[in-house]
Amino acid sequence: DTAVSQTPKYLVTQMGNDKSIKCEQNLGHDTMYWYKQDSKKFLKIMFSYNNKELIINETVPNRFSPKSPDKAHLNLHINSLELGDSAVYFCASSQPGSTGELFFGEGSRLTVL
Amino acid sequence: GNSVTQMEGPVTLSEEAFLTINCTYTATGYPSLFWYVQYPGEGLQLLLKATKADDKGSNKGFEATYRKETTSFHLEKGSVQVSDSAVYFCALRGNSGGSNYKLTFGKGTLLTVNP
Numbered sequence: 745d746t747a748v749s750q751t752p753k754y755l756v757t758q759m760g761n762d763k764s765i766k767c768e769q770n771l772g773h774d775t776m777y778w779y780k781q782d783s784k785k786f787l788k789i790m791f792s793y794n795n796k797e798l799i800i801n802e803t804v805p806n807r808f809s810p811k812s813p814d815k816a817h818l819n820l821h822i823n824s825l826e827l828g829d830s831a832v833y834f835c836a837s838s839q840p841g842s843t844g845e846l847f848f849g850e851g852s853r854l855t856v857l
Numbered sequence: 858g859n860s861v862t863q864m865e866g867p868v869t870l871s872e873e874a875f876l877t878i879n880c881t882y883t884a885t886g887y888p889s890l891f892w893y894v895q896y897p898g899e900g901l902q903l904l905l906k907a908t909k910a911d912d913k914g915s916n917k918g919f920e921a922t923y924r925k926e927t928t929s930f931h932l933e934k935g936s937v938q939v940s941d942s943a944v945y946f947c948a949l950r951g952n953s954g955g956s957n958y959k960l961t962f963g964k965g966t967l968l969t970v971n972p
Contacts, residue, residue, distance in 0.1 A: 748900075777959070785895075785944050785965040792959055800959055834900055843908055844889050844950035846960055848900035 747771050750835045750849040757825060758857055764821045765852045767835030775799075776818035777846065778810060779834040787834070793818055794840065822854075830856045859884045863947045863963035870937055870970050878932040878966050880921075880947035888949040890914075890923050890930040891960065895944040904932075904945070937970045944968070 748769045757763055769776060777800075778790040792800035793812040807823045822829060835849040864879040882888065889908045893901040905914030907923035907930065914921050919934045930947060947963040 785967070787901075787946065787962040787965070789959050789961075836901075843906060844960065845891070845903050845906065846893075846901075848902065850900045 746849075748835055748837055748847050748849040750833075750852050752852060753850065754853050754855075756855045756857065759825055759827060761825050762821070762823045763825060763854070764819055765833055765835075765854070766817070766819045767849060768817050769835075769837040769847070770816065771837055771839075771847060773837040773839045773847070774815055775838050775840055776812065776815070777836040777838075778818065778820050779836060779848075781832040781834060781851070783831070791818075791820075825854075825856045827856050830854055859888065859949055859951050859961045861947050861949055861961055861963035863945075864966055865964070867967040867969060870968070872939055872970055872972055873936045874970075876932070876934040876937045876941075876968070878945055878947075878968070880930045880932065880963060882928050882930065882947075882949050884928075884949055884951055886952050887925075888951050890921070891948040891950070892919070892921055892930070892932050893946040893948060893962075895946065895965070897943070901946065937968070939970045939972055942968055942970045 750767045775794045777792045791810040796812045809821045812818045832851045836846040838846045860883045891906045892904040894904045895901045905916040907914040910925035912923045921932045944965045948960045
């Protein structure tokens with residue numbers, strides 16, 4: 745029973761393609777996130793949704809479009825993939841009003857060729 | 858804005874050595890502070906946390922004390938094991954407005970423990 749699950753775990757694709765990564769959490773949390781981790785392990789927040797509403801949208805190219813169909817799901821769609829999009833993308837969730845702990849998925853490694 | 862600065866790695870130690878990974882932060886008010894650990898090929902998991910000044914978080918032999926006077930949250934372990942090899946991230950969560958919703962991470966410190 746994985747708390748935060750992402751699919752796919754690995755994704756290899758060509759430049760210019762469009763791809764999606766899906767995330768689901770079964771913790772009953774209201775808030776979900778997408779983080780990007782580069783090759784140097786640096787983690788940067790991309791988006792956050794609270795109960796299906798976008799609350800954080802950091803400086804991310806508009807080729808990246810998150811979508812939250814319900815509060816348990818947050819998907820990430822990427823158009824016109826570029827080499828620099830290669831990274832590990834982590835989904836996470838948390839409950840506002842709690843101590844703020846984030847629960848992370850195992851990551852989705854995207855490689856753009 | 859909020860920021861976290863942690864000691865750059867990599868750090869390489871022998872088993873049973875003492876570990877310190879320094880972390881300092883910049884934030885307004887009273888943020889909550891965290892250490893996360895990322896084992897190879899896995900996602901991040903919470904190692905320990907502290908939500909107010911002078912609190913000490915501890916878990917699996919690791920400790921960190923929230924020092925508001927020095928804006929620090931250094932991670933320590935008295936005797937590391939090979940299984941502690943991982944990347945360690947210091948993080949903070951603000952306590953005002955929209956910053957409540959996101960964690961700001963340091964750049965991570967790779968620890969390798971040799972037998």
